[in-house]
Amino acid sequence: MLGKAVLGLLARESLSGYDLAGKLRKPVGFFWHARHSQIYPELRRLAEAGLVSQRRVDQTGRPDKVVYSITSSGLAVLRAWLTGPLPEASARDELVLRAYSLWLTDPESAAAFMRDQERRHRGRLAEYEGYRADIERSPEVSDPGTPLFATYATLVRGIGYERELADWCAWLADRLVAAREG
């Protein structure tokens, strides 16, 4: 899976391991991330499998680097994966897991906690809305053949996700205290 994330980035532009690590620090497509300690070994594997090629780039004023490019065989692998069978997603969410045991705490603390989480996700939502305002100015967002279209699609998902989550936090916080008063 990490390999596909890396190939997806390299299909857009050639990058060094360092650049890839930078992009994958914040989740790519808002739903995948990785650290450099994972990326360098993965690049070696991809290179050994012939899915990426490497090119040494000598630099002055900063350390030399190795730039990776996707190969035609890498592109083929990526394309085949895109619309292939998708295994059951195993959703894991610590926040919801906590909610499952929230009946053990006093409703006030629980509501305060959920309000705090709501704030967090509203913040991320606002950030994403900002990206959207920017990205929508480009006419390319309407063209499914452009990377920007795909980035936009993942951004819209990110916005929907954060909004739904924030709304749920608010709903739960309300319900926790409403029961007290009602």
Added chain:
Amino acid sequence: MLGKAVLGLLARESLSGYDLAGKLRKPVGFFWHARHSQIYPELRRLAEAGLVSQRRVDQTGRPDKVVYSITSSGLAVLRAWLTGPLPEASARDELVLRAYSLWLTDPESAAAFMRDQERRHRGRLAEYEGYRADIERSPEVSDPGTPLFATYATLVRGIGYERELADWCAWLADRLVAAREG
């Protein structure tokens, strides 16, 4: 994290490892799952830490079993965790990762794929709506001090999640083909 899921279940009722594995086969609270190979070692760790106690139950007509109960110290750990600091959730979603590279495929295949995913999530949504109809009949859902309240909260999150995801799939599929026609 798995330990908290197990404690959360044992806070509701005492269970054997087998029972726990059964409950965790389908995600508990709709957002956490595990397999028996993970659960048995975890129970041993929890027992060693004094967070659960074990009791041998002899059975006739079926194999004997070991039933685990949460201890007061286990309850304390669970309560402390509930509203404690929540580390940044690292969202990982293969479907959205694929969307990030969907510009590489022809829009028709991509749209068909997304429609298929939409169907999948609408199905799960319908299933969850069914649970909700059932659960809402009980007056306990309004009482934050009951496990049912907490279960209901996670169910509502599951419904929101699936609906948002299905809507996004439909939106993306529309946009992929709309561009062709428009």
Added chain:
DNA sequence: GGACGCATGTAATAGGTTACATGATTAC
């Protein structure tokens, strides 16, 4: 001289999946 960014790696540990393994009882 020290902090920061560029650039790349390895090692230890933790978490999770798949597969291997056993053995009892019940239902067909």
Added chain:
DNA sequence: GTAATCATGTAACCTATTACATGCGTCC
């Protein structure tokens, strides 16, 4: 007999996180 459910475990493998490690160049 044979498949399914109850019941419990281990081992190999893969993935991911945290920490350790190095070294260059620039900016203050």
